[in-house]
Amino acid sequence: MERRLLFSGCLILTHFQAYELAAKSVLPHVGIELADMEEFTCCGSTIFPSFSEEWIYLTAYNLALAESQGFDIVTLCGSCTRTLKLASRTLADDDDLRVKVNKRLSELGLRFEGQVKISHIIEVLAERMPAIAAEVRNPLDLNVALSHPCNVVRPSELMQFDDPWQPQKMREIVKLTGATVVDYPLEYECCGSTLSLSQELQALEAAKAKLRSALEAGAERLIVSCGNCYLSLAGNQQKIRQTDPEIDLPLLFLPQLLGLAFGIPEKELGLEL
Amino acid sequence: MKKVCETCGICRPCCLASRVAGGTSIVSIICGDSETGAWNCANCWKCIEACPEGVDVYEEMIRKRREEEAPEEYRKKYESICKTGYGLPVDELNDLREMWGLKKIKLIDREKLRKLLGDDDSGDE
Numbered sequence: 001m002e003r004r005l006l007f008s009g010c011l012i013l014t015h016f017q018a019y020e021l022a023a024k025s026v027l028p029h030v031g032i033e034l035a036d037m038e039e040f041t042c043c044g045s046t047i048f049p050s051f052s053e054e055w056i057y058l059t060a061y062n063l064a065l066a067e068s069q070g071f072d073i074v075t076l077c078g079s080c081t082r083t084l085k086l087a088s089r090t091l092a093d094d095d096d097l098r099v100k101v102n103k104r105l106s107e108l109g110l111r112f113e114g115q116v117k118i119s120h121i122i123e124v125l126a127e128r129m130p131a132i133a134a135e136v137r138n139p140l141d142l143n144v145a146l147s148h149p150c151n152v153v154r155p156s157e158l159m160q161f162d163d164p165w166q167p168q169k170m171r172e173i174v175k176l177t178g179a180t181v182v183d184y185p186l187e188y189e190c191c192g193s194t195l196s197l198s199q200e201l202q203a204l205e206a207a208k209a210k211l212r213s214a215l216e217a218g219a220e221r222l223i224v225s226c227g228n229c230y231l232s233l234a235g236n237q238q239k240i241r242q243t244d245p246e247i248d249l250p251l252l253f254l255p256q257l258l259g260l261a262f263g264i265p266e267k268e269l270g271l272e273l
Numbered sequence: 274m275k276k277v278c279e280t281c282g283i284c285r286p287c288c289l290a291s292r293v294a295g296g297t298s299i300v301s302i303i304c305g306d307s308e309t310g311a312w313n314c315a316n317c318w319k320c321i322e323a324c325p326e327g328v329d330v331y332e333e334m335i336r337k338r339r340e341e342e343a344p345e346e347y348r349k350k351y352e353s354i355c356k357t358g359y360g361l362p363v364d365e366l367n368d369l370r371e372m373w374g375l376k377k378i379k380l381i382d383r384e385k386l387r388k389l390l391g392d393d394d395s396g397d398e
Contacts, residue, residue: 010359010361013359013361013363013366013378014359014361014363014366014369015361017369017370017373017375021373021374021375036376036378038378039379039380039381039382040381041354041358041359041381041386041389042354042358042360044354046316046331046335047347047350047360048354049335050312050334050338050343051339051343051348051351052339054391057389057390057391058389079316082318104388105389107388108388150315150316150318150319151316154317154319154322155318155322155331164322165319165322189289190289190316190317190319192289192315194314194315195289195293195313195314196346197350198312198313198346198347199290199293202293205293206289206293206315267374270373
Protein backbone atom coordinates (compact mmCIF):
# COMPACT_ATOMS: atom_id res chain seq x y z
CA MET A 1 0.00 0.00 0.00
CA GLU A 2 1.45 3.37 -1.05
CA ARG A 3 0.88 6.27 1.31
CA ARG A 4 0.05 9.73 -0.01
CA LEU A 5 -1.10 12.96 1.58
CA LEU A 6 -4.56 14.30 0.87
CA PHE A 7 -4.54 17.98 0.01
CA SER A 8 -8.28 18.54 0.33
CA GLY A 9 -8.29 22.33 -0.13
CA CYS A 10 -10.75 24.77 1.50
CA LEU A 11 -13.87 23.66 -0.34
CA ILE A 12 -13.62 19.93 0.38
CA LEU A 13 -12.37 20.64 3.91
CA THR A 14 -15.32 22.84 4.82
CA HIS A 15 -18.16 21.66 2.57
CA PHE A 16 -17.64 18.30 0.94
CA GLN A 17 -16.58 15.87 3.66
CA ALA A 18 -18.46 13.21 1.68
CA TYR A 19 -15.95 13.52 -1.17
CA GLU A 20 -13.00 13.19 1.21
CA LEU A 21 -14.59 10.20 2.90
CA ALA A 22 -15.32 8.46 -0.43
CA ALA A 23 -11.77 9.10 -1.70
CA LYS A 24 -10.31 7.66 1.52
CA SER A 25 -12.58 4.60 1.27
CA VAL A 26 -11.99 3.91 -2.43
CA LEU A 27 -8.28 4.57 -3.02
CA PRO A 28 -7.04 1.74 -0.73
CA HIS A 29 -8.79 -0.65 -3.17
CA VAL A 30 -6.30 0.46 -5.83
CA GLY A 31 -3.27 0.50 -3.52
CA ILE A 32 -3.24 4.07 -2.17
CA GLU A 33 -3.73 5.03 1.45
CA LEU A 34 -4.64 8.71 1.94
CA ALA A 35 -3.26 10.38 5.07
CA ASP A 36 -4.43 13.75 6.37
CA MET A 37 -2.11 16.65 5.68
CA GLU A 38 -2.09 18.35 9.08
CA GLU A 39 -1.71 22.16 9.09
CA PHE A 40 -2.15 22.57 5.34
CA THR A 41 -3.58 25.91 4.20
CA CYS A 42 -5.58 27.18 1.25
CA CYS A 43 -3.59 26.72 -1.97
CA GLY A 44 -4.28 30.37 -2.83
CA SER A 45 -6.20 29.42 -5.99
CA THR A 46 -6.66 32.49 -8.23
CA ILE A 47 -7.92 34.44 -5.22
CA PHE A 48 -4.68 35.16 -3.40
CA PRO A 49 -2.62 35.90 -6.55
CA SER A 50 -5.32 38.40 -7.61
CA PHE A 51 -4.35 40.55 -4.62
CA SER A 52 -0.76 39.77 -3.77
CA GLU A 53 2.52 38.30 -4.97
CA GLU A 54 2.74 36.62 -1.57
CA TRP A 55 0.61 33.73 -2.93
CA ILE A 56 3.81 31.83 -3.73
CA TYR A 57 4.68 31.59 -0.01
CA LEU A 58 1.29 30.09 0.80
CA THR A 59 1.47 27.51 -1.97
CA ALA A 60 5.16 26.72 -1.43
CA TYR A 61 4.43 26.16 2.26
CA ASN A 62 2.01 23.36 1.38
CA LEU A 63 4.48 21.74 -1.00
CA ALA A 64 7.28 21.98 1.57
CA LEU A 65 4.98 20.58 4.26
CA ALA A 66 4.35 17.47 2.14
CA GLU A 67 8.05 17.27 1.33
CA SER A 68 8.95 17.32 5.04
CA GLN A 69 6.80 14.22 5.51
CA GLY A 70 8.19 12.51 2.42
CA PHE A 71 4.92 11.78 0.65
CA ASP A 72 3.37 12.81 -2.67
CA ILE A 73 0.11 14.78 -2.77
CA VAL A 74 -3.34 13.76 -3.99
CA THR A 75 -5.82 16.55 -4.76
CA LEU A 76 -9.59 16.44 -5.18
CA CYS A 77 -10.25 19.82 -6.84
CA GLY A 78 -9.09 21.19 -10.15
CA SER A 79 -7.98 24.58 -8.92
CA CYS A 80 -5.79 23.22 -6.10
CA THR A 81 -4.15 20.89 -8.62
CA ARG A 82 -3.30 23.69 -11.04
CA THR A 83 -2.15 26.10 -8.34
CA LEU A 84 0.16 23.58 -6.66
CA LYS A 85 1.63 22.52 -10.02
CA LEU A 86 2.10 26.16 -11.04
CA ALA A 87 3.93 27.00 -7.81
CA SER A 88 6.09 23.89 -8.06
CA ARG A 89 7.16 24.79 -11.60
CA THR A 90 7.61 28.50 -10.84
CA LEU A 91 9.91 27.70 -7.92
CA ALA A 92 11.85 25.08 -9.86
CA ASP A 93 12.45 27.57 -12.71
CA ASP A 94 13.32 30.65 -10.64
CA ASP A 95 16.42 30.22 -8.47
CA ASP A 96 16.19 33.67 -6.88
CA LEU A 97 12.55 33.26 -5.93
CA ARG A 98 13.25 29.78 -4.53
CA VAL A 99 16.02 31.16 -2.30
CA LYS A 100 13.73 33.95 -1.09
CA VAL A 101 10.83 31.57 -0.41
CA ASN A 102 13.06 29.04 1.34
CA LYS A 103 14.45 31.78 3.57
CA ARG A 104 10.98 32.42 4.92
CA LEU A 105 10.01 28.73 5.02
CA SER A 106 13.12 28.04 7.12
CA GLU A 107 11.51 30.05 9.94
CA LEU A 108 8.88 27.32 9.99
CA GLY A 109 11.44 24.54 9.76
CA LEU A 110 10.51 23.80 6.13
CA ARG A 111 12.25 23.80 2.77
CA PHE A 112 11.01 23.49 -0.82
CA GLU A 113 13.18 21.19 -2.95
CA GLY A 114 10.61 20.28 -5.61
CA GLN A 115 10.47 16.60 -4.74
CA VAL A 116 6.71 16.26 -4.31
CA LYS A 117 4.52 14.90 -7.10
CA ILE A 118 1.03 16.41 -7.30
CA SER A 119 -1.77 14.25 -8.75
CA HIS A 120 -5.49 14.87 -8.96
CA ILE A 121 -7.62 11.83 -8.09
CA ILE A 122 -8.45 11.30 -11.81
CA GLU A 123 -4.71 11.05 -12.55
CA VAL A 124 -4.25 8.56 -9.71
CA LEU A 125 -7.14 6.40 -10.89
CA ALA A 126 -6.16 6.61 -14.57
CA GLU A 127 -2.84 4.97 -13.68
CA ARG A 128 -4.65 2.08 -12.02
CA MET A 129 -7.30 0.97 -14.52
CA PRO A 130 -6.64 -2.80 -14.22
CA ALA A 131 -6.88 -2.58 -10.41
CA ILE A 132 -10.19 -0.69 -10.71
CA ALA A 133 -11.60 -3.30 -13.12
CA ALA A 134 -10.60 -6.08 -10.73
CA GLU A 135 -12.43 -4.41 -7.79
CA VAL A 136 -15.84 -4.04 -9.48
CA ARG A 137 -18.24 -6.33 -7.58
CA ASN A 138 -21.56 -4.64 -8.40
CA PRO A 139 -21.58 -3.47 -12.02
CA LEU A 140 -23.82 -0.38 -12.16
CA ASP A 141 -26.93 -0.17 -14.34
CA LEU A 142 -27.03 3.61 -14.57
CA ASN A 143 -26.89 6.34 -17.21
CA VAL A 144 -24.38 8.93 -16.15
CA ALA A 145 -23.11 12.20 -17.59
CA LEU A 146 -19.66 13.58 -16.77
CA SER A 147 -18.47 17.05 -15.81
CA HIS A 148 -14.70 17.32 -16.29
CA PRO A 149 -12.66 19.60 -14.02
CA CYS A 150 -11.10 22.26 -16.30
CA ASN A 151 -8.05 22.86 -14.11
CA VAL A 152 -6.90 19.23 -14.21
CA VAL A 153 -6.23 19.44 -17.95
CA ARG A 154 -5.76 23.15 -18.74
CA PRO A 155 -3.48 24.88 -19.41
CA SER A 156 -2.06 21.75 -21.01
CA GLU A 157 1.52 23.08 -21.14
CA LEU A 158 1.43 23.04 -17.33
CA MET A 159 -0.93 20.17 -16.55
CA GLN A 160 0.38 17.67 -19.12
CA PHE A 161 -2.56 15.32 -18.63
CA ASP A 162 -5.32 14.05 -20.90
CA ASP A 163 -6.87 15.86 -23.87
CA PRO A 164 -7.18 19.58 -22.95
CA TRP A 165 -10.33 20.11 -25.04
CA GLN A 166 -12.13 16.78 -24.67
CA PRO A 167 -10.68 14.94 -21.67
CA GLN A 168 -11.28 11.19 -21.82
CA LYS A 169 -9.67 9.72 -18.69
CA MET A 170 -12.71 10.14 -16.44
CA ARG A 171 -14.86 8.43 -19.09
CA GLU A 172 -12.47 5.47 -19.26
CA ILE A 173 -12.53 5.15 -15.45
CA VAL A 174 -16.33 5.46 -15.18
CA LYS A 175 -16.92 2.90 -17.94
CA LEU A 176 -15.18 0.28 -15.78
CA THR A 177 -18.07 0.51 -13.28
CA GLY A 178 -20.56 -0.78 -15.86
CA ALA A 179 -22.37 2.58 -15.96
CA THR A 180 -23.30 3.93 -19.38
CA VAL A 181 -21.71 7.31 -20.09
CA VAL A 182 -24.12 9.50 -22.04
CA ASP A 183 -22.70 12.15 -24.37
CA TYR A 184 -24.27 15.60 -24.10
CA PRO A 185 -23.59 18.80 -26.02
CA LEU A 186 -22.22 20.77 -23.02
CA GLU A 187 -20.10 17.95 -21.58
CA TYR A 188 -16.82 19.80 -22.10
CA GLU A 189 -18.17 23.20 -21.04
CA CYS A 190 -16.98 24.74 -17.76
CA CYS A 191 -19.42 24.50 -14.80
CA GLY A 192 -19.05 28.25 -14.20
CA SER A 193 -18.42 27.91 -10.48
CA THR A 194 -15.68 30.52 -10.12
CA LEU A 195 -17.67 32.97 -12.23
CA SER A 196 -20.14 33.14 -9.34
CA LEU A 197 -17.57 35.16 -7.35
CA SER A 198 -17.94 38.04 -9.81
CA GLN A 199 -21.13 37.32 -11.82
CA GLU A 200 -23.52 35.27 -9.73
CA LEU A 201 -26.49 35.31 -12.12
CA GLN A 202 -24.41 34.44 -15.15
CA ALA A 203 -22.81 31.57 -13.26
CA LEU A 204 -26.29 30.30 -12.45
CA GLU A 205 -27.18 30.42 -16.16
CA ALA A 206 -24.05 28.45 -17.03
CA ALA A 207 -24.91 25.76 -14.47
CA LYS A 208 -28.52 25.60 -15.64
CA ALA A 209 -27.53 25.17 -19.30
CA LYS A 210 -25.10 22.39 -18.45
CA LEU A 211 -27.60 20.52 -16.25
CA ARG A 212 -30.35 20.85 -18.86
CA SER A 213 -28.04 19.52 -21.56
CA ALA A 214 -27.14 16.44 -19.46
CA LEU A 215 -30.78 15.76 -18.53
CA GLU A 216 -31.95 16.01 -22.13
CA ALA A 217 -29.33 13.42 -23.08
CA GLY A 218 -30.89 11.00 -20.57
CA ALA A 219 -28.47 11.26 -17.64
CA GLU A 220 -29.71 9.87 -14.32
CA ARG A 221 -26.65 11.05 -12.40
CA LEU A 222 -23.97 13.65 -13.05
CA ILE A 223 -20.45 12.59 -12.05
CA VAL A 224 -18.00 15.25 -10.87
CA SER A 225 -14.47 15.17 -9.47
CA CYS A 226 -14.00 18.73 -8.24
CA GLY A 227 -15.53 20.65 -5.35
CA ASN A 228 -16.20 23.65 -7.57
CA CYS A 229 -18.18 21.57 -10.07
CA TYR A 230 -20.26 20.16 -7.22
CA LEU A 231 -20.81 23.60 -5.73
CA SER A 232 -22.05 24.98 -9.03
CA LEU A 233 -24.02 22.04 -10.39
CA ALA A 234 -25.53 20.65 -7.17
CA GLY A 235 -25.50 23.78 -4.99
CA ASN A 236 -27.40 25.84 -7.57
CA GLN A 237 -30.11 23.30 -8.37
CA GLN A 238 -32.53 24.36 -5.65
CA LYS A 239 -32.34 27.96 -6.87
CA ILE A 240 -32.71 26.89 -10.51
CA ARG A 241 -35.78 24.76 -9.72
CA GLN A 242 -37.66 27.82 -8.49
CA THR A 243 -38.08 28.81 -12.15
CA ASP A 244 -37.19 25.55 -13.92
CA PRO A 245 -38.63 22.67 -11.83
CA GLU A 246 -37.58 20.08 -14.42
CA ILE A 247 -33.89 20.65 -13.61
CA ASP A 248 -33.44 17.78 -11.17
CA LEU A 249 -30.22 15.80 -11.59
CA PRO A 250 -28.49 14.19 -8.58
CA LEU A 251 -24.71 14.39 -8.51
CA LEU A 252 -22.10 11.87 -7.38
CA PHE A 253 -18.42 12.44 -6.77
CA LEU A 254 -16.28 10.11 -8.89
CA PRO A 255 -15.05 7.98 -5.92
CA GLN A 256 -18.65 7.62 -4.71
CA LEU A 257 -19.59 6.05 -8.06
CA LEU A 258 -16.54 3.76 -7.95
CA GLY A 259 -17.30 2.84 -4.35
CA LEU A 260 -20.83 1.76 -5.25
CA ALA A 261 -19.41 -0.48 -7.98
CA PHE A 262 -16.82 -1.85 -5.56
CA GLY A 263 -19.60 -2.76 -3.10
CA ILE A 264 -18.41 -0.35 -0.39
CA PRO A 265 -21.21 0.49 2.10
CA GLU A 266 -22.94 3.82 1.34
CA LYS A 267 -22.07 5.23 4.76
CA GLU A 268 -18.34 4.89 3.98
CA LEU A 269 -18.90 6.81 0.75
CA GLY A 270 -20.63 9.76 2.39
CA LEU A 271 -23.93 8.80 0.77
CA GLU A 272 -25.78 8.53 4.06
CA LEU A 273 -25.10 10.43 7.21
CA MET B 274 10.02 36.27 -23.73
CA LYS B 275 6.57 37.63 -22.95
CA LYS B 276 4.04 36.85 -25.66
CA VAL B 277 1.81 39.69 -26.85
CA CYS B 278 -1.86 39.49 -27.83
CA GLU B 279 -2.41 40.10 -31.56
CA THR B 280 -6.17 40.65 -30.96
CA CYS B 281 -7.08 37.85 -33.39
CA GLY B 282 -10.13 36.95 -31.27
CA ILE B 283 -9.74 33.16 -31.49
CA CYS B 284 -10.17 32.95 -27.70
CA ARG B 285 -13.54 34.71 -27.66
CA PRO B 286 -15.88 31.87 -28.64
CA CYS B 287 -14.15 29.59 -26.09
CA CYS B 288 -14.77 31.95 -23.17
CA LEU B 289 -17.66 31.02 -20.89
CA ALA B 290 -17.56 34.40 -19.11
CA SER B 291 -17.56 36.28 -22.40
CA ARG B 292 -20.57 34.37 -23.69
CA VAL B 293 -22.74 34.43 -20.57
CA ALA B 294 -21.44 37.60 -18.89
CA GLY B 295 -21.93 39.99 -21.75
CA GLY B 296 -18.58 40.22 -23.48
CA THR B 297 -16.64 41.85 -20.66
CA SER B 298 -14.47 38.91 -19.76
CA ILE B 299 -10.74 38.91 -19.36
CA VAL B 300 -10.27 37.92 -23.00
CA SER B 301 -12.09 41.10 -24.09
CA ILE B 302 -9.67 43.15 -22.03
CA ILE B 303 -6.65 41.37 -23.39
CA CYS B 304 -8.03 41.84 -26.89
CA GLY B 305 -8.10 45.55 -26.07
CA ASP B 306 -11.77 46.47 -26.15
CA SER B 307 -12.83 46.77 -22.55
CA GLU B 308 -11.55 48.61 -19.52
CA THR B 309 -13.58 46.67 -17.00
CA GLY B 310 -14.10 43.08 -15.97
CA ALA B 311 -10.70 41.56 -15.24
CA TRP B 312 -12.57 39.61 -12.54
CA ASN B 313 -15.13 38.05 -14.87
CA CYS B 314 -13.48 34.72 -15.43
CA ALA B 315 -14.55 31.13 -14.82
CA ASN B 316 -10.90 29.96 -14.61
CA CYS B 317 -11.45 27.37 -17.36
CA TRP B 318 -8.31 28.48 -19.28
CA LYS B 319 -9.69 27.61 -22.70
CA CYS B 320 -8.40 31.01 -23.84
CA ILE B 321 -4.82 30.00 -22.97
CA GLU B 322 -5.31 26.71 -24.78
CA ALA B 323 -6.71 28.44 -27.87
CA CYS B 324 -4.21 31.29 -28.14
CA PRO B 325 -1.97 30.81 -31.21
CA GLU B 326 0.56 33.29 -29.77
CA GLY B 327 0.89 31.49 -26.44
CA VAL B 328 -0.17 34.54 -24.39
CA ASP B 329 -0.29 33.76 -20.66
CA VAL B 330 -3.80 35.09 -20.06
CA TYR B 331 -3.59 34.07 -16.40
CA GLU B 332 -0.57 36.30 -15.76
CA GLU B 333 -2.19 39.20 -17.62
CA MET B 334 -5.39 38.75 -15.65
CA ILE B 335 -3.62 38.68 -12.30
CA ARG B 336 -1.63 41.79 -13.20
CA LYS B 337 -4.76 43.73 -14.20
CA ARG B 338 -6.70 42.59 -11.16
CA ARG B 339 -4.12 44.02 -8.79
CA GLU B 340 -4.78 47.45 -10.34
CA GLU B 341 -8.57 47.17 -10.02
CA GLU B 342 -11.22 47.20 -7.32
CA ALA B 343 -12.12 43.62 -6.40
CA PRO B 344 -15.64 42.16 -6.23
CA GLU B 345 -16.79 41.67 -2.65
CA GLU B 346 -16.74 37.85 -2.77
CA TYR B 347 -13.11 37.81 -3.89
CA ARG B 348 -12.09 40.33 -1.24
CA LYS B 349 -13.89 38.41 1.52
CA LYS B 350 -12.13 35.18 0.58
CA TYR B 351 -8.74 36.88 0.36
CA GLU B 352 -9.20 38.47 3.78
CA SER B 353 -10.29 35.13 5.21
CA ILE B 354 -7.14 33.42 3.87
CA CYS B 355 -4.96 36.17 5.37
CA LYS B 356 -6.71 35.85 8.72
CA THR B 357 -7.17 32.08 9.11
CA GLY B 358 -5.23 30.42 6.27
CA TYR B 359 -8.47 29.25 4.63
CA GLY B 360 -10.87 30.89 2.18
CA LEU B 361 -13.96 29.54 3.93
CA PRO B 362 -15.00 29.42 7.62
CA VAL B 363 -13.31 26.61 9.57
CA ASP B 364 -14.79 27.30 13.02
CA GLU B 365 -16.83 24.13 13.52
CA LEU B 366 -14.81 22.01 11.18
CA ASN B 367 -13.75 19.22 13.49
CA ASP B 368 -17.28 18.72 14.82
CA LEU B 369 -18.43 18.30 11.22
CA ARG B 370 -15.61 15.86 10.50
CA GLU B 371 -16.57 13.78 13.49
CA MET B 372 -20.15 13.63 12.25
CA TRP B 373 -18.93 12.22 8.92
CA GLY B 374 -16.64 9.71 10.65
CA LEU B 375 -13.47 11.58 9.65
CA LYS B 376 -10.55 12.09 12.02
CA LYS B 377 -10.02 15.53 13.51
CA ILE B 378 -7.46 17.59 11.61
CA LYS B 379 -4.97 20.12 12.95
CA LEU B 380 -5.18 23.48 11.18
CA ILE B 381 -2.39 26.03 10.81
CA ASP B 382 -2.11 28.34 13.82
CA ARG B 383 -2.16 32.14 13.53
CA GLU B 384 1.48 32.54 14.55
CA LYS B 385 2.74 30.25 11.78
CA LEU B 386 0.45 31.92 9.26
CA ARG B 387 1.76 35.34 10.27
CA LYS B 388 5.34 34.20 9.70
CA LEU B 389 4.39 32.63 6.38
CA LEU B 390 2.62 35.66 4.96
CA GLY B 391 5.47 37.94 5.92
CA ASP B 392 3.69 40.45 8.11
CA ASP B 393 5.97 39.81 11.07
CA ASP B 394 8.82 42.06 12.20
CA SER B 395 11.68 39.92 10.94
CA GLY B 396 12.66 42.42 8.26
CA ASP B 397 12.19 39.83 5.53
CA GLU B 398 11.29 41.53 2.21
